Amino acid sequence: MTLREIVEKLDLQVHAGAGRMEVTVARGYMSDMLSDVIGNAPIGGLWITMQKHKNVVAVAVMKSLAAIVLVQGRVPEEDTLRAAEEEEVVILGTTMSAFALAARLHDLGIAGD
Amino acid sequence: MTLREVVEELSAEVLHGAEEELNGTVATVAAGDLMSDVLTRATIADLLVTGLSNMQTIRTATVAGIKSIVIVRGKPVSPQMIDLAREEDLVLMVTGMKLFEAAGRLWARGLRTGETRA
Amino acid sequence: MALTAKFVKTQELLFELRVADVMRRDVITVRPDQTMTELRRILRDHRISGTPVAAGDELVGMITIADLIAFLNSDEEEALIGDKMTANPDSLFSDQLLVHAIQQFDATRFGRFPVLDPRSRKLVGILTKGLIIEGMLRAMEQAFQEEEIRQYRASHIFEDMVAEYKEIYLTYELVGRDFDRAGKASTQMKRNLKRLGIRPDIIHRLAVASYEAEMNTVLYAESGVMEFRIAPEEIVMRLRDRGPGIADVEKAKQPGYSGAPEWVREMGFGAGMGIPNIIKCADRIDLQSTVGVGTTLSVRIFTGAGANRAGDEGGGT
Numbered sequence: 001m002t003l004r005e006i007v008e009k010l011d012l013q014v015h016a017g018a019g020r021m022e023v024t025v026a027r028g029y030m031s032d033m034l035s036d037v038i039g040n041a042p043i044g045g046l047w048i049t050m051q052k053h054k055n056v057v058a059v060a061v062m063k064s065l066a067a068i069v070l071v072q073g074r075v076p077e078e079d080t081l082r083a084a085e086e087e088e089v090v091i092l093g094t095t096m097s098a099f100a101l102a103a104r105l106h107d108l109g110i111a112g113d
Numbered sequence: 114m115t116l117r118e119v120v121e122e123l124s125a126e127v128l129h130g131a132e133e134e135l136n137g138t139v140a141t142v143a144a145g146d147l148m149s150d151v152l153t154r155a156t157i158a159d160l161l162v163t164g165l166s167n168m169q170t171i172r173t174a175t176v177a178g179i180k181s182i183v184i185v186r187g188k189p190v191s192p193q194m195i196d197l198a199r200e201e202d203l204v205l206m207v208t209g210m211k212l213f214e215a216a217g218r219l220w221a222r223g224l225r226t227g228e229t230r231a
Numbered sequence: 232m233a234l235t236a237k238f239v240k241t242q243e244l245l246f247e248l249r250v251a252d253v254m255r256r257d258v259i260t261v262r263p264d265q266t267m268t269e270l271r272r273i274l275r276d277h278r279i280s281g282t283p284v285a286a287g288d289e290l291v292g293m294i295t296i297a298d299l300i301a302f303l304n305s306d307e308e309e310a311l312i313g314d315k316m317t318a319n320p321d322s323l324f325s326d327q328l329l330v331h332a333i334q335q336f337d338a339t340r341f342g343r344f345p346v347l348d349p350r351s352r353k354l355v356g357i358l359t360k361g362l363i364i365e366g367m368l369r370a371m372e373q374a375f376q377e378e379e380i381r382q383y384r385a386s387h388i389f390e391d392m393v394a395e396y397k398e399i400y401l402t403y404e405l406v407g408r409d410f411d412r413a414g415k416a417s418t419q420m421k422r423n424l425k426r427l428g429i430r431p432d433i434i435h436r437l438a439v440a441s442y443e444a445e446m447n448t449v450l451y452a453e454s455g456v457m458e459f460r461i462a463p464e465e466i467v468m469r470l471r472d473r474g475p476g477i478a479d480v481e482k483a484k485q486p487g488y489s490g491a492p493e494w495v496r497e498m499g500f501g502a503g504m505g506i507p508n509i510i511k512c513a514d515r516i517d518l519q520s521t522v523g524v525g526t527t528l529s530v531r532i533f534t535g536a537g538a539n540r541a542g543d544e545g546g547g548t
Contacts, residue, residue, distance in 0.1 A: 032496075032499075032502070033496070033497050033499075034493065034496065034497070035493075035497055050502060051496070051502065052487065053489070055493065074487075077487065
């Protein structure tokens with residue numbers, strides 16, 4: 001499934017990387033601990049988190065993540081947005097909880113492992 | 114669903130929790146690794162699902178009034194954590210599943226999050 | 232040891248000790264079918280001024296020296312205890328916390344209470360103010376040097392306890408970077424407030440605010456002292472820490488602002504939600520900080536009849 005389809009189906013906001021919506025996503029990861037994401041998130045996956053500070057961009061680059069999704073209506077900090085544009089990282093957003101978003105993605109067939 | 118069904122659904126191992134406590138039902142979930150987020154939820158969840166495995170996990174649940182905890186990713190749980198769970202009368206279990214997978218399965222069984230105040 | 236420390240210890244004992252720990256178990260009882268003349272002899276022989284009236288091990292009344300005097304001043308030649316006693320007397324349960332027993336002494340002005348087993352409702356002991364003082368002293372001996380107990384005027388303990396009950400202080404010392412114990416003070420405080428019967432939504436708000444504040448101290452400061460004053464109308468938490476302080480207090484109050492290093496975030500904290508969480512839970516807060524010296528945080532939650540229910544004005548959680 002492409003990012004675009006996911007964004008449409010789940011009514012997600014696009015904070016950064018609107019031009020990179022054709023990427024295909026098969027797996028997801030949910031965590032708020034960066035070291036955990038670095039260690040365990042699937043390469044190319046979708047990352048669900050509460051964390052909105054700049055370091056998330058570096059993690060996304062390191063793991064070649066398809067996108068970061070900020071939950072509970074959290075918006076990226078300014079320098080996070082700047083870094084995302086520079087590093088071509090997609091940042092999405094939703095008012096849903098991480099739990100609900102992970103569950104809906106799971107429903108759409110995005111795998112956990 | 115009952116806690117026993119949570120144990121089965123997540124193939125979890127119960128580290129503390131008596132038989133009769135596992136008959137208790139859960140309807141709402143707080144899932145995540147940020148304890149401040151768990152603390153600020155408007156409703157008191159029945160179950161905390163988290164990848165954070167330290168003393169703060171147990172204390173956060175105690176302070177937030179959450180009665181049962183699932184630690185994901187098979188993270189090691191220290192004996193001190195189990196002692197504290199006993200002291201605070203919490204059900205504590207661990208699953209090898211990741212947070213994403215656990216959330217998907219619990220949602221499919223009807224569990225939901227309480228609204229957040231943020 | 233400072234006097235305040237003793238008060239604190241005394242108060243903690245009130246939460247720890249139960250009626251069963253200090254009551255007298257070998258209770259002298261009389262039967263309702265005994266005469267007042269017999270009562271006079273029993274009170275004199277045992278040098279007591281009142282006693283439970285029991286049929287078997289069932290409590291049926293209390294009779295005191297005041298009842299005896301009233302009888303002696305009457306024209307009656309003889310009477311049965313059963314006719315002169317106070318029937319269905321107030322009683323305590325053996326598993327009640329001492330703090331509740333003291334409250335009952337204070338509210339009723341009675342000198343003694345019969346103690347019942349909570350399940351069988353059978354008479355199992357008696358509690359007097361004197362026994363409470365003795366029990367407190369025994370418990371305190373384990374905590375203090377004998378010398379210090381002598382300095383503390385035992386005769387005033389009861390009055391102190393009654394007075395202090397109206398304003399209870401709980402004090403906890405915090406140690407920076409002690410992550411095994413971080414949060415312990417807040418959870419203990421929460422337990423004590425539950426025992427005091429404070430409204431659950433208020434306890435919840437206080438516990439969340441206290442825990443966030445405690446974590447801030449443990450994460451960033453060298454040490455701190457957290458003090459709770461529980462008064463009838465409000466609960467005030469004050470945390471003073473010695474540490475780096477906060478450079479921009481107003482900024483720290485904004486959601487999402489955090490100077491937390493990565494290792495703090497990995498602890499599940501440091502997402503810039505701590506102080507905003509505290510503000511949400513409090514009715515009033517005051518945050519003062521001096522860089523290089525430390526931070527003082529005061530959190531006030533109103534508990535009187537007009538206090539916010541959780542959910543009002545974005546108050547509770």
